Amino acid sequence: MKSSNQNNGPVEASNAALSLRQLSVADWQSFGAQEIAYIRPVLVNGVHAMAIHAADGTPIGAAPNAEMAIAAILQHEMAPALVH
Template identity: 40%
Template sequence: MNNPFENGDRSDDKLPADLRRITGPQLLTLGMSHLAYVKSVMHDGELVVAIHAADGTPMAVAEDEESALDAILEHEMIPTLLQ
């Protein structure tokens, strides 16, 4: 499996001390580096499980859902469900 987290933290903006003063771009990235979801996809003619960041950015491919969820948890991220 590819290393899904080789780029580290995705959030470039630091949050303000007073969250009532959060900017739009800061709000958009809030939690981005902590949430991930999995989705079955075709890759090279094979059904695999892709790991995506909260904004939909692909991060890695795993052989199965269990391996994908293990990778998310191993990197201290929170797996989320798609609705």
């Protein structure tokens, strides 16, 4: 059985990413952006840390490691998302 949600390769993925970047704040809110957060590695005063961002990219915090960042996200009743 074929899935109706097929990925047609890098061009389609690139178009999807571009579309997401063009969403307005209201669009992000309708997708639940205030309920989702992601983490990414950063340097804070020369020390490795994990930055915590809302789904729309707004910085909302930092933690010394991924485990603590995810715990902070969960403590604030948000869902952590993995990004690559």
